[in-house]
Amino acid sequence: MAFRLVTLNLNGIRSAANKGFLEWAAQANADCMGVQEVKAQHEDVAGRFDTVAGMPGHFHYAEKKGYSGVGLYTRHEPSDVKVGLGDAEFDAEGRWVELRFDKPGRKLSIISCYFPSGSSGEERQQAKFRFLDIMAPHLARLKKTREFILVGDVNIAHQEADLKNWKGNQKNSGFLPEERAWMTALLGAAKGQGGLVDVYRRLHPDTTDACYTWWSNRGQAYAKNVGWRLDYHLATPALAEHAHTAAIYKDQKFSDHAPLTIDYGFSL
Template sequence: MRIISLNANGIRSAATKGVFEWLRQQDADVVCLQETKAQEAQLTDPMFRPDGHHCFYHDARSKKGYSGVAIYSKREPDEIRTSLGREDFDCEGRYIEARYGNLSVVSFYIPSGSSGDERQQYKFRIMEWLTPIFREWAASGRDYVLCGDWNIVHTKDDIKNWTSNQKNSGCLPQERAWLDLLFKEIGWVDSFRALKPDAVEYTWWSNRGQARANNVGWRIDYQIVTPGLRDRLRDCSIYRDERFSDHAPFTVDYAE
């Protein structure tokens, strides 16, 4: 089973850069997209319904051209969920879940706090609110794959400029401690680190300066899985050869 996660930073923009041609070659079972920045009614071109896939979008209702998540699936899911029961989060189009038997694949877009303190405080509130949900999911007996842009690095190996970013959103101690809680206490597994414990690779680069060319990046895109899936992790990769977005696609292969 192959799952790909990508923050498209505008699905229509990524389409003009060849993302759908690339996806066609990957033979993924599930593709999780974030930051589609479109309303589904705007995606009438057949390219936004890739052949052979069931396609599901959850758009931002709060404002157009903002946020939004999607799932493309070879197999028709048993169920699609788009609400976690918190309107200010749900209306921003930040969660969609596909259920297949005992497996859930989720496309998440965790808020960024980089625009200012108000959004950073909102991000902290969302982290606090999500914690008991993640506890419940981890204890449920279901297998979960939580894909997406989490807007948080975890360790020194996940960011080029560790020291200078300690006071910046996405690298704050409180944010990194939250990932510690998920991984070390609740038991969620960072698939990239499970497969590549010592690797230094990034999934996002600022559009400012020559960040991508100089590989001044952050690893903020994840596939976080329940412990029962750890032994099914086979391989993972971050694709950088083409630039579809300021993020890179993150692919994980799982044993059936």
């Protein structure tokens, strides 16, 4: 049994396609692929990007053109599709698509989610905090009824090992004490209280420079590997236990993020 799950922030699906994303996806052999920052509308995707690597896609588009948006491609027919969180502010921004693969005796979801960035200013940072306030109880409720893996750009580097210049970024969005504490609360409960698991860190607890999935376009951040780990697989403990291999693909650059692929020992 095997299940390969990919996450990638595209920073625009049209831009990523021009940089070889479609060709890479065709040989990635994924069972599901979550994408974020699609930056497109239905009319841009239909007939061109609605199927990738033979996998039909399901999307949550932002109301604002050229902004946000998430998708989830799958080889397996879902039993149900949930689009949006049920929150007007963030559903307008296209941040959540959930595919359910339910069978008798099993309830399982794969989710593609894009957390807000607060780097453009205080207004967006406060929106990010509001999103976190909504997300924690939403995930807690979901976990009471089903197993799931959430993949996506969380826009938080959790620990010092998750970014190159941690000392200089302690007052910057993505590494603020409040954001890191939120992640700690989300993950720390996994040690006996049934919280979520950071699957990459479960497999690679001590990795530093090789763990980054995002690099600023400023300066020579990519060339010098001055990166951040912002892209995650967050899984319920039972599913996290099945994870056995993780890989960050850096041979080609489709966006300012790199694809994170994790193989699990279960099947849909």
